Amino acid sequence: MKKFQPQPGFVVQAYRFALDPNAAQEQALRSHCGAARAAYNWAVGWVSASWWQRRAEESYGLAGPELTEWRPWSLPALRKAFNQVKRSDPRFADWWAENSKEAYNTGLANAAAAFDNYAKSKRGQRKGGRMGVPRRKSKHKARLACRFTTGTIRVEPDRRHVTLPRLGTIRTHESTRKLERRIAGGSARILSATVRFERGRWFVSFQVEVERAERTPARPDVAVGVDLGVKCLAVLADSQGEIRHVPNPAHYDTALNALKRLSRRVSRRQGPDRRTGQTPSKRWLKANTERNRVHHQVANLRTDACTNSLPRSAPSTARWWSKT
Numbered sequence: 001m002k003k004f005q006p007q008p009g010f011v012v013q014a015y016r017f018a019l020d021p022n023a024a025q026e027q028a029l030r031s032h033c034g035a036a037r038a039a040y041n042w043a044v045g046w047v048s049a050s051w052w053q054r055r056a057e058e059s060y061g062l063a064g065p066e067l068t069e070w071r072p073w074s075l076p077a078l079r080k081a082f083n084q085v086k087r088s089d090p091r092f093a094d095w096w097a098e099n100s101k102e103a104y105n106t107g108l109a110n111a112a113a114a115f116d117n118y119a120k121s122k123r124g125q126r127k128g129g130r131m132g133v134p135r136r137k138s139k140h141k142a143r144l145a146c147r148f149t150t151g152t153i154r155v156e157p158d159r160r161h162v163t164l165p166r167l168g169t170i171r172t173h174e175s176t177r178k179l180e181r182r183i184a185g186g187s188a189r190i191l192s193a194t195v196r197f198e199r200g201r202w203f204v205s206f207q208v209e210v211e212r213a214e215r216t217p218a219r220p221d222v223a224v225g226v227d228l229g230v231k232c233l234a235v236l237a238d239s240q241g242e243i244r245h246v247p248n249p250a251h252y253d254t255a256l257n258a259l260k261r262l263s264r265r266v267s268r269r270q271g272p273d274r275r276t277g278q279t280p281s282k283r284w285l286k287a288n289t290e291r292n293r294v295h296h297q298v299a300n301l302r303t304d305a306c307t308n309s310l311p312r313s314a315p316s317t318a319r320w321w322s323k324t
Contacts, residue, residue, distance in 0.1 A: 004191070006209050007209070009211055009212070009213075010209050010210060010211050010212070011209075011210055011212050012191070012207060012208070012209055012210075013207075013208055013210045013212075014205050014206065014207055014208070015176075015178065015179045015205070015206045015208055016203055016204070016205045016206075017162070017172045017173070017174055017176055017203065017204055017206075018172065018173035018174055018201050018202070018203055019162075019170050019171070019172055019173060019195075019201070019202040019203060019204055020170075020171045020172065020173045021170050021171070021202055025167060025168070025170055026202070028166070028167055029144075029146075029167065029195055029197070029202060030144065030197075031098060031099055031103075032099050032100060032103040032146040032166070032167070032195070033103070033144035033145055033146045033195070033197070034139075034144075035096070035099040035103040035104055035107070035146075036103045036104065036106040036107040036110075036145065036146045036147075037107060037137050037139070037142050038091065038092070038107065039082065039103070039104040039105075039106070039107030039108050039111075040107035040108070040110050040111045040136075040137055041107075041136045041137060042082065042089075042091070042092075042107075043073070043078050043082070043107065043108050043111035043112070044111055044114075044134050044135065044136055045136070046071060046078075046081060047071050047073045047078075047111075047115060048133070048134075049071070050068055050069070050070055050071040051070075053068045054067050054068050054070075073111070073112055073115035073116070074112055075108060075109055075112040078108045078111060078112055079105065079108055082104065082108060086104075099166065100148070100151065100165045100166035100167075102146070102147065102148045102149060102150065102151065102165060103146050105147075105149075106145070106146050106147045109147075111134060114134035115134055117131045118131045118132065118133055118134060143196070143197070143198075144196065144197035145194060145195065145196040145197075146194070146195050147192060147193070147194045148164055148165050148192060148193045148194070148195075149191075149192045150165070151164075151165030151166075152164070152165055153165065153190050153192070153193045153206075154183075154190065155176045155179050155180045155183060155190075155206070156169065156176075156180075157180065157184070159175050159176045159177050159180050160172055160175065160176070162176065162193075162204055164193060164195070164204070167195075170204075172204075173201075179206060179208065182208075182210060187210065187211040188208050188209065188210045188211070189208065189209045190206050190207070190208055191206075191207045191208060191209055192206070192207045193205065193206050193207070194207075199295075199296035199299055199300065200289075200292055200293065200296050201296075219238075222238050222239050222240055223238065223239045224236055224237065224238040224239070225237050225238075229248075230248065231248065232245050232246060232247060232248060233246045233247060233248040233249070233305065233306070234246040249301070249305050251298050251301040251302055251305070252298050252302075255294055255297070255298050258294050259291065259294055259295070262287065262290055262291040262294060263291060265287045265290075265291075266284065266287045266288050266291055269281055269283045269284035269287050269288075270283075270284055271284045271288075272284075
């Protein structure tokens with residue numbers, strides 16, 4: 001697939017906003033994300049079935065043209081096959097029309113990318129660790145996400161709502177001023193939108209083509225190395241011998257006392273037990289929600305610290321490395 005290239009003078013940037021959906025909208029969001037997972041699992045099973053069939057036929061002594069043909073895993077091939085079975089397959093026939101076609105396309109595109117990465121890794125054409133055969137996604141562990149590339153995708157002029165296909169207009173938890181004013185001025189164009197459930201909240205991320213002037217680095221002849229750590233968040237050393245230390249804000253240590261107190265409260269409640277089939281009590285669910293809220297707050301603070309701690313005037317010829 002040909003990689004998207006922005007126009008000269010434009011860059012591709014993401015804008016992310018938290019959402020405040022009502023009960024019906026949240027149910028629709030979960031339905032779309034579940035549809036993406038179901039389409040992904042169907043594609044993995046559909047392609048893998050031909051592999052297992054060929055392996056069984058080889059054990060019977062068949063070879064060459066007598067074997068079952070390989071099923072393709074390209075996105076157009078998966079989309080064509082899925083459209084042929086979605087009305088008759090009992091796994092989709094009763095509910096596939098409730099969601100946008102983009103939900104199913106998300107799962108099929110992810111499956112196509114997974115098989116492509118596996119094939120390239122097996123042939124040694126992909127950098128990094130060895131990729132395994134794509135596997136089905138669990139309903140209880142899969143991340144909730146869905147991507148929209150066509151249809152009505154816009155930021156409303158009131159800067160407090162966004163509109164997505166089949167989901168309608170959803171209120172945002174924060175102002176969309178940074179993106180809306182660029183779109184109104186003609187210096188930005190939305191390419192796609194992705195909804196995702198993370199840290200107890202729904203988020204929407206817009207992939208935007210933005211006009212941005214080139215920035216002149218303050219010290220174009222200087223290279224800087226950044227070493228990420230634990231005691232110090234980052235150590236910056238440039239080619240002129242200057243060394244700067246960015247202290248670790250230690251957000252987790254600050255919230256540790258609150259987490260201990262809330263964890264003790266959770267332990268005193270009747271929690272879930274898979275061995276006995278025991279369901280959690282309402283008091284346990286409430287206490288666990290309060291504890292998770294602190295964990296999410298710490299994670300958000302850590303993300304902000306990593307994003308905003310480095311100086312904005314860093315040289316453009318920076319070299320990055322990290323230690324774990």
